[in-house]
């Protein structure tokens with residue numbers, strides 16, 4: 001994840017001779033983690049489900065249950081792991097757990113609203129709250145005065161959002177919680193709710209820092225860092241850069257040849273609503289990753305124009321509906337406009353800066369960006385108008401990657417590439433194992449998964465960790481490690 005603090009200082013971010021550092025692992029290295037562990041959605045009248053999806057069969061879950069330590073297995077599936085009882089419990093457990101996972105979206109939406117309260121500029125001219133101030137609050141220092149003003153302004157904005165889609169969403173979520181921002185009592189409840197949500201963000205910041213800086217924290221602690229958090233939809237341009245670096249490394253290692261990629265899946269493409277660090281709300285919500293991935297594949301010659309299909313797999317109705325609406329507009333000839341801000345407070349590496357200058361060139365053309373409002377800071381913005389044919393190459397699909405998969409008729413129908421960034425760390429080890437099995441099922445033999453979460457490869461899952469790319473973004477000690485996992489040809 002734009003992994004503030006996740007990787008140790010100096011891992012990749014200060015290298016300026018190369019954009020990133022990649023390593024191809026020796027074949028025998030790949031299963032080390034196993035040993036460590038052994039022991040139809042309808043939105044606003046639009047039908048979202050496009051591909052045939054099925055629940056994961058118990059036959060694929062059984063070996064994962066058997067490989068994990070008992071304490072890593074959900075209580076409802078424990079006991080007699082090799083016996084028949086979990087098999088009988090499986091279908092009901094899957095539907096219950098699917099509902100539980102989807103219920104986490106609500107919390108994620110509320111986190112996004114808290115981030116908007118901290119950083120948005122459309123409803124308040126108070127200074128944006130900084131990460132340093134959040135870190136001070138996490139250390140017990142008083143909140144900056146601007147915070148209470150921002151909360152008050154957001155409560156008023158929820159009462160009269162106008163046509164601002166961010167603020168309309170705040171009102172919608174407030175109303176779902178049965179707060180009426182039109183009344184004085186409702187305003188007070190919205191203010192209390194926002195204060196609570198901000199307090200939760202601060203507490204999570206503290207908890208995350210505790211894991212990241214705890215020398216005793218294990219790889220598994222880090223890889224499952226958000227397992228108890230709400231499911232956020234937020235996204236930025238950073239994973240686009242990281243995936244381009246990883247694809248470039250696969251190409252230079254002769255692991256992906258010219259025009260080898262025809263079918264791609266993006267698990268959890270996300271929506272840029274108001275990210276926790278560099279997010280803004282002066283432009284409409286947008287999805288970035290499907291476009292950035294297509295652009296990278298074309299730039300690197302790994303896909304041919306007109307011969308690439310992208311399937312997005314997401315359980316968020318908001319994300320799916322957003323992409324479905326973009327498709328409807330593209331069918332009428334409209335372009336999809338990406339607004340790509342660059343905050344001058346952060347010192348991007350020359351490689352990220354160069355990526356930002358060129359991203360989108362293969363899928364559209366530059367356009368005049370939206371003006372940056374006063375109070376948003378010193379920001380440069382690039383805008384790209386994406387061609388309708390590119391938008392129409394995307395198929396959104398409602399799918400919970402932990403429990404579901406697209407029913408590929410034969411291995412050859414599978415994807416050449418699956419991208420899953422900033423999603424698997426929202427799940428525990430068992431759920432990650434299930435997700436990896438679903439991903440393996442959907443890949444062609446020899447196909448690749450690129451993910452920035454170190455998931456365990458288990459003997460029953462035909463996936464092999466064959467290398468990784470370390471990517472730095474700024475001059476700060478932060479970055480991502482993008483793992484390359486390949487489906488083993490049987």
Ligand SMILES: C[S@@+](CC[C@H](N)C(=O)[O-])C[C@H]1O[C@@H](n2cnc3c(N)ncnc32)[C@H](O)[C@@H]1O
Pocket residue numbers: 101231232233234235236239267268269270271289313314315316319399400401402420421422423426
């Ligand atoms: C934090 S966003 C990351 C977006 C983007 N991949 C990125 O790296 O910036 C996580 C995305 O994954 C989706 N997601 C979370 N859990 C999922 C699941 N079990 N199955 C499918 N999508 C999921 C969310 O709805 C959201 O779109």
